[in-house]
Amino acid sequence: MSQTVLVTGSSSGFGRAAVHRFLDQGWNVVATLRDPSRWTGAPDGRLLVTALDVRDTASVLAGVAAAVERFGRIDCVVNNAGVGLFAVFEGTPERIIEDVVDTNLYGPMRVIRAVLPHFHRQGGGRIVNVTSSNVTVPSTLMAAYSASKGGLHGFSEAISYELSLRNVEVKVVEPGLSPGTNFVGQTTARFGSSEVPAPYAAYVQERAATFDAPPPPGYFATDDDVAAAIHEAAVDETGRFRWRVGADALDFARARQASDEDYDAWRRSHFAPAR
Incomplete structure (x- = not known):
């Protein structure tokens, strides 16, 4: 029987690519997004496109229920939905910071809460949370974003131990920047200019x-x-927890593994304002 994965934030970018990757690998796929009309592509009997807004508990519960109704089970959840923010913290309205944290941190928590009863009934499952290289090196002018993704990483690692008691595995994928990433444009388009x-x-x-x-x-x-x-994280059986993706993410990891003194010198050289 084919396995089923639910992917949040499927309208574009990592989420859309993940939907096609899982379909290519023979999975049933539930592609969720705030507005399903934004999905374009040929129909597929193994694909369900449905609404799910990670900021809204009722929407999350409805999306998970639709997945179970269509395919009978959910074997893996990919928490990909997220929003970037490039802004001066002091000049950013509180509502914007709250939206970033709500989407990037509380959103995955809501999805996990909603899916855990289904995992427990079927004897286990898999959670893959998409974080960011900012987890390893918090980048300048991304304080709220770094806080939200750092929180998601800490939450993921901490909860992995307790959920292992119920045969639920938690993994994180930590991408660096991608060619299509435009934090400045995302901030302006989504929130207006701070x-x-x-x-x-x-x-x-x-x-x-x-x-x-x-x-x-x-x-x-x-x-x-x-x-x-x-x-790869969804099918891994080695116990691995973290996947860093991109040469920049690997460079960040190497920099962080240096001594405290060397890391401080490195981060100042990359991010400190010129005096």
Whole structure:
């Protein structure tokens, strides 16, 4: 019998690529997104496209119920839905920070709460949470985003021990930037322009320009690279917990493994404002 995976945030990027990866591997797939009309693609008997807003408990419960009604079970949940934020913390309205944390941290918690009863009835399951390389190295002007993804990583690792008692495995996939990532554009499109207090203006422009600089070929992970890691985590039987994806994510990991003194020098060289 084919296994079933539910993927949040399936409208584009990592989530959409993951949907196609699992379909290619023979899974039943529940592609969830806030607005199902945004899904484009040919119909498939192993694909259910349904609404699920991770910020709303009723929507989460309805999406999980629709998955179980269609396929009879859920074997794996991929918590991919998330939102970026590139902004000065001091100039960011509280409602925006709350939305980022609600989507990136509380959202996966809601999905996990909703799916655990189904996992327990069938004797186990798998959770794959998509975090960020900001978990390893919190990046400048991404304080709220780093807090939300760092919280998701800590939550994932901590809950993995207790859920192992119920045959539920928890994994994390930690992507770096991808070629399509545009934190500045995402922030403007989703929230409008946050206020940039005058003392920060030059630094914000300097850092925003780094997103436009072309990376070395192959340096950043593609959506397909991340989707492959998500699928690998979903079927892994080795006990591995963490998948870092992208050369930048691996560079961050190496920097963090240095001595405290060397890491402090490295992070200041990368992110500290010029004086």
